[in-house]
Amino acid sequence: MTFLLQNIGVLRDLLDLSLAALIIARLSRLLKEGMALRILGVLCLLAAGHLLSRLFSLQTVRLLFDTFLASSVVVLAVIFQTDIRRTFAALSRSRAQSDVEMSDVIDELVFAVAGLSQKHIGALIVIERGISVDNYLAVGTDIDAKVTSELISSIFLPYSPIHDGAVIIQRGKLTKAGCFLPLTQNPEVSKSLGTRHRAAMGLSELVDAVVVVVSEETGTASVVVDGKKTDILDLPALGKLLRRLVEPRWLK
């Protein structure tokens, strides 16, 4: 206790520093990948410039740095107004509402998988989580539509021109179809598995996406995560597993 009281100043400074770092890190998550690094780098340079100009009493340079630093908040708010608006809109939405939306997407997926499985129609559905899958998608058709069981089923119907590939679900929307995925290079994968399963494993080894596969031969549905395949015995189990694997924030 005495130690705490003696070092209260140091502890307060540490808390101050940690909270500031946490706030900055959380705010930078609102921005897109490389952009966050660049902006943080520029802000670091401005702050370092301010400190150095203050230390060496360079009044004019300090005025410039202070002006840039002070206006950076407004400039960033103007540049990233869309991202900020989207974040506030997501915050203001109630958790119950987002749970309902998540439930909608997963229910539609389960319905589609049930239909496809029953008809022995092969399907490959990728649900993006924290890491973007964009860099691993070859070809494909942009769609950007609401996830519905009818849409998914019609994409995988054998006479559909985009049935031979994967459907991508990003932030709760069906964004692409007919995408080719990288195949797994793992030699331990059973030779009985077809290209669809190998593609599901290949992608899930590279990113944290959840991939749902319906086998054309057996009609069995499987979920592939981290390169591991889990066969689904009944459809309620698929819904339950997807709700466990996919957090609502990845469907927003």
Place this chain on the structure above:
Amino acid sequence: MNRAKFSEWSGGVKALSLLLAALLWLGVALERKGELKLMVPLRPKAVPAGFRLESPLPEQLEVTVSGPRILLCRLPFSRLSCGLDLDATAAGTLSFAPRHSSLGLDRELSVVRILPASMRLTLVKETQVR
């Protein structure tokens, strides 16, 4: 972005966030007021021709300076000196208090105290000594 790139990016953002927070915190912490004690050499100047100082002057003054810490931390490296202007003085004993402005400090810094606060010096004609 694959996993390796994501963790690299995430690590980069965390490191830069910490660096920016540290720089901002330094900016705030170094603006806090502090005090610094310095030993400043005393240099008599403009001694009138034909005169010399008879009484010995202290070589250094103990100066306590107050102000933003960022400006204080530069002071030990700057060559501060206290000039004692003896121009237009006549022979005899005179009392002298070092002026704060004679230290040439930054405008944001203020002198809290100077020790000794005043000193007596005797100026004599060189012929008188001989």
